[in-house]
Amino acid sequence: MxxxxxxxxxxxxxxxxxxxxxxxxxxxxxxxxxxxxxxxxxxxxxxxxxxxxxxxxxxxxxxxxxxxxxxxxxxxxxxxxxxxxxxxxxxxxxxxxxxxxxxxxxxxxxxxxxxxxxxxxxxxxxxxxxxxxxxSPENITIVETNLAKLNSIPDHQIGTIVDVIGIIKYCEDANTITTKDNKTKTKRDITIMDDTATSITITLWEAEANNYNPIPSNIIMARKLRIISYQGLKLSTTAATTITINPQIPESDQLRNWYQQHNTNEPIQLSSALYQHSYLYKINYEEITKLANLTLTTNVIATITAILQSTFYNACPNTICKKKVEKPYCENCKANIIMQRKMVLTMKLTDATCSIYVKVFDEEIQKLLHINANDLEQLSLNDKNKYNLKINTIILTKWSFKIKSTINTYNETTSISNKIISLDEITSPTYIHNLKHQIDTLTKLTK
Ligand SMILES: [Zn+2]
The missing domain is CATH 2.40.50.140 (Nucleic acid-binding proteins)
Known part of the structure; x- marks a missing residue:
């Protein structure tokens, strides 16, 4: 031929x-x-x-x-x-x-x-x-890597393939999961951070999850990762992914220098919620029903605009159990216990898009109000004024929340129930960094 x-x-x-x-x-x-x-x-x-x-x-x-x-x-x-x-x-x-x-x-x-x-x-x-x-006989130079800064990840569409380099901050053990089509797969989540003070989770699958045992503070360069949206923005390995630990390239030295300076001084607190935050209007039936487990996790920055109700109850002191109990015996743990007083608040959160009602539990309330359940209950029973003053200290304060939303069906009526899984103060270095990133994004749009 x-x-x-x-x-x-x-x-x-x-x-x-x-x-x-x-x-x-x-x-x-x-x-x-x-x-x-x-x-x-x-x-x-x-x-x-x-x-x-x-x-x-x-x-x-x-x-x-x-x-x-x-x-x-x-x-x-x-x-x-x-x-x-x-x-x-x-x-x-x-x-x-x-x-x-x-x-x-x-x-x-x-x-x-x-x-x-x-x-x-x-x-x-x-x-x-x-x-x-x-x-063609021409001499051609090709793009070897096109390393994306981690703070630019939200600017790309979901599904985009990127190359990244970062310091390994946290590393989970490899574990086996069963997929929807009943196959078992090995996965391992690692969290990396780069010199934009941004962190992101990379999910390593199969061979990558088994072959690498990443050690925190090592540098990892990963090529051809896919940007995915699963409980926030993440990166995931693909069939074409290649991983290099501590690559001998100038970017590694640059990163290591940056890390040494910022780690010995005041470490920048990374809150992924700040970079990958969503908005309250996205918590709706349509978004929740799209998900296989009907559970939506959302990171938002929102303001507490009202506290509607506080409830106090007894719970099992076992930190894994925490079940509501009526008597000093936990059915779940099958053990005699010393009941612990716990509290739950219903509050209204508001951002630029809308308001929702959420439930916030004991430990997170202590972060907000710096008071335990017993003391707050005493105030609510004995000194309504002091109780209101205490509660009002958090009205109109802004926090970074992680919210878990599920659909409840009760007596043929369905509603969305929102619980706060975690909340964080918006500390100034990260807040400023986040604002800078938003300004950068906006500047790019206007160019
Ligand atoms: Zn228990």
Missing amino acids: DGNKRPSKPTSQEKKLKQNNDKPETIDDTIIPIKELTLYSVNWCILGKVVNKTQLKTFENSRNAGKYFSFVMADNTSEIKITAFGDQCDKYFDQIMEQKNYKIKYGTIKDTNKTYSTINHDYEININSSTVIVE
Whole structure:
């Protein structure tokens, strides 16, 4: 077939390209950066290095059967996936080789399916009958990594593929979970932080979860992670992810220096809620029912605008149990206990979008009011004025809340029940950092 002609073919086309630059029917020499290729590009020609090529694969469905292969071409701006089907495989499968450079002109540009693609480009190319591919002798530098700062993660769409580098702050043990389709998978969550004082969780899956035992304060560089939204913004490994621990690159030194300075001095308290906060209006039936476990966890910054009710009760002192009890015996623990007085408040939270009612429990109330259940109950029974004064100290104060929302059905009426899982003071360094990030984002939008 084409095999014998192959070595001479690119050279002749290459010459034609240089000599007949003015004639429209030949390859246009104007190369556009791969990053700039869009659905609206006309007469485009890209030049890049093939960094990855698949085997020839076959597919079969009810309507037809066929073969295809794909390759990834990179230049110094980006990378793109190119796929050939059927006859085009015969034409190009042998011609395209990894580490060689090609010029490609014409082809069908289509949207990338971000759910599956690990290539960081909004579009990909299908080779069609008018596609022209010629080998090019040019020396090409390609993007090796495109390290994203962690504070820029919220600026990307969910599903985007990113490369990151960070200091490992926390590391969970690997554990096995059962997926919805009844498969078992190993996962391990690690939390990293970079010199923007932002932290994010990376979920390592399968081989990555087993193969790496990340040690806190080590540096991790991970390429081709996907941005996901699961209980906040996170990064997740993909089939294409590569991980390097303590990479020998200038960014590592930079990060280590930054970390030493900021860790010995006053460590910047990271609250992921500040960076990945949502809004109260997002707590609704539609959002909750989308989730398999019907439980929505939301991080918000909101103001306490009213306290509606306080209730006091006895509970099991066992910190794992904490069950409500009526007598000094816990059915759950099957043990005699010393009952502990606990409290629960119903309060109204408000942000720029709306208000909701939430329940807040004992430990979190102590963080808010600096008073225990016994003392607050005494005030509520004996000195209503003092009780109100105490309660009012938190009205119109702003906090960072983590709220768990579920749907309750009782007597055929459904309602959303919101509980506060944790709350944090908005400390000034993080608050200022968060504001700076919001300003940066807004500045980018106005440019
Ligand atoms: Zn108990």
